[in-house]
Amino acid sequence: MASDSSPFRADSIFVTVTGGIQVSLLVMPQARASVIDGIVDAPDGPTLRMLITESPEKGKANAALIKLLSQEWDISKKNILVACRTKSRHKLLLVEGESSELLSELQRWVKHHLGGD
Numbered sequence: 786m787a788s789d790s791s792p793f794r795a796d797s798i799f800v801t802v803t804g805g806i807q808v809s810l811l812v813m814p815q816a817r818a819s820v821i822d823g824i825v826d827a828p829d830g831p832t833l834r835m836l837i838t839e840s841p842e843k844g845k846a847n848a849a850l851i852k853l854l855s856q857e858w859d860i861s862k863k864n865i866l867v868a869c870r871t872k873s874r875h876k877l878l879l880v881e882g883e884s885s886e887l888l889s890e891l892q893r894w895v896k897h898h899l900g901g902d
Contacts, residue, residue, distance in 0.1 A: 798824065798831045799891050805864075805881040806888055810835055812874050814846040819853050824899055827875065847871060854878070858894055860887075 800807040809832040811825060816836035825834045837853070839845040847867050855862040860880060869877035880887055 801884045805879050808878040810876045814841045
């Protein structure tokens with residue numbers, strides 16, 4: 786798992802916005818395996834680091850990213866959108882839905898899978 790020595794809180798990774806939850810990602814395409822690799826400190830704050838096997842050509846990496854998160858978080862792919870920076874490794878996702886319920890579910894996921902407090 787990639788992270789620095791700073792502890793991250795599950796409630797600091799996700800931002801409640803109109804229509805859902807915003808998630809900051811650092812995506813590393815053409816990896817050996819598609820996995821959520823941990824939490825890293827980025828200029829914008831805590832960021833999920835994603836390793837994706839697909840290349841960034843023609844949106845393949847973005848599609849693979851959405852598929853992986855949909856499976857991990859048990860959320861429909863249609864509710865996960867790359868909202869900003871579609872051609873950058875640093876992306877902002879919007880997970881659409883009722884914010885307080887989504888936030889609770891995502892915080893539980895981080896605690897269980899990434900060890901966030």
